[in-house]
Structure formats: C-alpha cells, structure tokens
Amino acid sequence: MKKIALPMLLLISACAAFAADEMSKKVVGGGTVSEVLWVRLDKGDLILESIEKLIEEKKLRDGSVLSAVGGLDACKFHGVNGTMTTLEEPVELLHLSGLIADGKPHLHIVVSNKAKGAFGGHLEAGCRVMSQVEIGVVRYGGAAMTRKPLVPGGPSALQKK
Numbered sequence: 483m484k485k486i487a488l489p490m491l492l493l494i495s496a497c498a499a500f501a502a503d504e505m506s507k508k509v510v511g512g513g514t515v516s517e518v519l520w521v522r523l524d525k526g527d528l529i530l531e532s533i534e535k536l537i538e539e540k541k542l543r544d545g546s547v548l549s550a551v552g553g554l555d556a557c558k559f560h561g562v563n564g565t566m567t568t569l570e571e572p573v574e575l576l577h578l579s580g581l582i583a584d585g586k587p588h589l590h591i592v593v594s595n596k597a598k599g600a601f602g603g604h605l606e607a608g609c610r611v612m613s614q615v616e617i618g619v620v621r622y623g624g625a626a627m628t629r630k631p632l633v634p635g636g637p638s639a640l641q642k643k
Contacts, residue, residue, distance in 0.1 A: 510642045513544070516623035522616055523552070529578070529609040529617075533587055536619065543585050544622040550578035552615030559591050559603040567603065569593070572612055576600060582619075583640055584628040 519540070523532050533547065557569045573593040580589035591609065592602035626643040 510625045510627065513622045513624035515620050517621040519619040519621070520616070521619060522614065523611045525611055525613055527611045527615070528607065529554075529591075529611065529615060530587070530589065530605050530607050533589070533617070533619075537582060537585055537587065540621070542582060542619075542621050544625075544627050545582040545620050546622070547578055547580050547582070547587065547589055548618040548620060550615055550617040551575055553612035554593065554609055554615070555612040556608060556610040557591070557593055558606040558608040560606060561603040566606070567601070568608075571595065575615060577602075578605065578617065580605075581627075581640065584626070584643060586629065588629070 519536070521532070521536060523529065529550070536542065552575045554569075554573050554575055555571070557573055558566065560566045573595045575591070576594055577592040578589060580587060582588075589605040590602060591605045592600055594600040627640060628643040629638040629640055631637065632639050632641070
C-alpha cells in the first residue's frame with residue numbers, strides 16, 4: 483500500500499503543479515483601481531456609443547463597467563451563436579458589465595420586460611435610453627491589457643499587452 487501511495491502522491495503533486503502553471507499564464511496581477519466614474523445617461527442617449535465616447539474623452543485604456551440600471555426604449559445585442567436581437571419596445575435594464583482592455587469595451591447586457599422575462603447578450607450599438615441610465619465604471623492602473631489572438635488566425639483573447 484505504501485509503495486503505491488508515494489507514486490500516486492507524486493503524480494497528484496505533478497498534476498497540481500502543471501495546473502497551477504497553466505493557470506498562471508491566464509492570470510495577470512499588479513493592477514489597481516485608480517478611479518471610479520459614475521455616469522448618468524439621459525433620454526435618447528445611446529449606451530455603447532456613450533461609453534465609447536467616455537473611454538475616448540477620459541483616455542481610459544483598461545477598466546470595467548461594473549453595473550448599470552435604468553430603462554431603454556430600444557436595444558440591440560447578440561447571443562453566443564451570433565443571433566442578433568433588436569428590440570423596439572420598452573425594457574428594464576437589469577445589468578450591464580464587462581471589461582475595457584486597450585481602450586475597447588467588451589460588454590454584456592441583461593434586460594427584461596413582462597412579456598419576455600429576462601434575456602440578454604453582447605451589447606451592440608443602438609441601445610437607446612428611455613428616461614435615465616446610471617452606470618458605474620472603474621479605471622485600472624498597473625498591468626495593461628489587450629485582446630489579440632493567442633495563435634495566428636485564432637479568436638481574440640484577453641491578455642497582458
């Protein structure tokens with residue numbers, strides 16, 4: 483029994499070390515929250531377009547949209563399979579969040595109404611504020627991030643710049 487236990491323990495330790503090494507390639511540390519921005523959008527403002535303007539005007543390279551709440555009278559987003567959803571009806575904005583890397587936002591939205599319940603996806607241009615939307619945004623300092631393919635021709639992935 484002891485002869486089997488030691489090799490198994492070594493194998494388990496080696497697997498754990500490999501997994502930790504693989505994870506360390508996916509985690510970037512050293513970042514800090516350097517600024518918190520509260521954003522109010524009013525009737526007729528467009529969400530993604532307003533966030534992109536904020537990023538440009540504030541020279542925000544890396545950060546997060548932490549949350550957003552409010553009402554929309556039009557919205558457009560796509561799901562994992564690329565199916566585009568376009569709404570031209572009032573919906574409640576339940577949540578908006580995502581990352582800003584190298585000055586480019588990647589945001590997801592969740593909306594709801596009584597008829598359809600809650601649903602959402604990747605935020606697209608054209609989501610129009612019905613009365614007001616409040617958004618929390620943070621700027622990160624430290625390690626700069628970007629999205630680029632890990633392998634030539636592959637999908638873009640978040641990684642250290």
